[in-house]
Amino acid sequence: MDSVKGLVLRSTGSRHExxxxxxxxxxxxxxxxxxxxEDATNPVVIGDRVDIQINNDGSGVIVERMERHGKLSRRAAGxxxxxxxxxxxxxxxxxVVQSVRKPRMNPGFIDRFLVMAEYRGxxxxxxxNKMDLMDERAEDYIAFFVELYSGLGYPMMFTSIETGEGIEELRSAMDSGIHVLxxxxxVGKSSLLNALRPNLELRTGGISESTQKGKHTTTYAELVPIGALRMDAGFIGDTPGLREFGLVDIQAGELSHYFVEFRDHLNECRFPNCTHDHEPGCRIKELVDEDVLAxxxxxxxxxxLRSVQLGDQDVGR
Ligand SMILES: Nc1nc2c(ncn2[C@@H]2O[C@H](COP(=O)(O)OP(=O)(O)O)[C@@H](O)[C@H]2O)c(=O)[nH]1
Ligand SMILES: [Mg+2]
Ligand SMILES: [Zn+2]
Structure with a gap:
């Protein structure tokens, strides 16, 4: 039987859309x-590219899964x-989504996130987000970090759900590929997702007035299309459990490799296994003292480094 190529949009137990x-x-x-x-707890997840065979009744059977790239995982419970x-x-x-205020931008959270992203490639x-809440007190603090992260090469988007600022730019930045927030x-993740999600009510149908007005809460994993529902569209993956984007598996000795601006100087320390902590002749600490590195x-x-050494690997606290 001929098979058809597909993209897994939703996964609820044994059913996959x-x-x-x-x-x-x-x-x-x-x-x-x-x-x-057998090695994976879930053989098919959202974002998987699969081959399916279509039954006479219009339902399908997944018969093959393509090799994965850029997967996001957490340690399984159990x-x-x-x-x-x-x-x-x-x-x-x-x-990574942060807000100008309520809550205030948290560079520690951003850095942990960036390290995980670098580690996973x-x-x-x-x-x-919440650019509408920018005030004089927040301005200098934010401007400093915007310059810092832009300088490191990370793209930055500035949005507000209140004014609509930046939403179309964000939509363009996500118009192909699979993204997560x-x-x-x-900070406004659900608000952004709803602002980017076209015609939520039309698509889910039959949901009550009160549900429509309420906050969208994630109870199952799904890919939300940005724009028309096509295989080559851009999608945002919405899945419970993303909070646990932790420092899983990173060793103390390799942590510095995931700070992009440290990379070029890592072999300039006196000791090859320098952790850039207390060791003498550490080039990283020198460059920090010289204000070359922030x-x-x-x-x-x-x-x-302390978290990794203590085995405490939670992000964002
Ligand atoms: N002023 C302002 N409030 C926002 C903005 N985006 C979200 N909010 C509010 O912030 C609160 C948290 O938003 P939510 O989307 O639930 O955040 P999440 O927890 O990250 O999903 C809600 O009361 C939103 O209405 C924004 O751009 N500006
Ligand atoms: Mg939310
Ligand atoms: Zn060093």
Whole structure:
């Protein structure tokens, strides 16, 4: 039987909604294929590219999964310690969302996020939301970090749900590939997703007035299209559990490699295994003293180094 190429949009237990050129098809997974994936807790997740066969009744069966790139995972809860639980496959870009105020921009959170993105080889960007709340007190603080992160090469977007500032620019930045929004609660992730999501009510149908007015809460994983629902559209992956974008698996000795501006100087320290902490002849500390490297980033580095050394790997606290 001929198979059709698809993209997994939603995953709810054993049912997978797969987008194909012929529309969205509700699929199960072929048992044999599932058995081949013993190492993963979930053989098919949102973002997976799959081959499906279409049944006579219009439903489908996933018969093959393409190799994944840029996956995002957390350690699985349950018996097997360290088992990987993939949340989203084929992630192209992760955006950390922060707000100008309420809550105030948190560079420590941003740095942890950037380190994780560098470690996983995922492109990273920064969204600064609630631009309408900018005031004189916030201005200098924010301007400093905007210059810092832009200087490191991370793209920055400036948005406001209140005024609509930056929303179309953000939509353009996401018009292809699979993206996620990561950030502490209250910064406006759900608001941004809803602003970018076209025709939510039309698509889900039959939802009550009160639900429409209420906050969108994530109870299942899905890819939300930015614009028309097509296989080559841009998508935002919305999945519970993204908070645990932790420092999983990073060793103290390699942490500095994920601070992009440290990289060029790592072999200039006196000791090859320098952790840039207390060691003499540390070039990184020298460059911080000379104001070549930002002390704010160095402090983030030291905080993360302590977390990694203590085995405390949570992000964003
Ligand atoms: N002033 C202002 N408030 C915003 C903006 N975006 C979101 N909010 C508000 O911030 C609160 C938290 O937003 P929410 O989207 O739930 O944040 P999340 O926890 O990151 O998903 C809500 O009361 C929103 O109405 C913005 O651009 N400006
Ligand atoms: Mg939310
Ligand atoms: Zn050093």
């Amino acid at each position: 797969v987008l194909t050129d012929e529309g969205v098809i509700s699929c199960t997974i072929r048992g044999k294929f599932r058995l081949q994936e 018996r097997k310690v360290g088992r990987e639980h993939v949340l989203i496959a084929n992630l192209d870009k992760a955006w 995922i492109e990273a960007g920064i969204i600064l 990561v950030g502490p609660s209250g 002390v704010e980033r160095y402090e983030s580095y030291i905080n993360m």
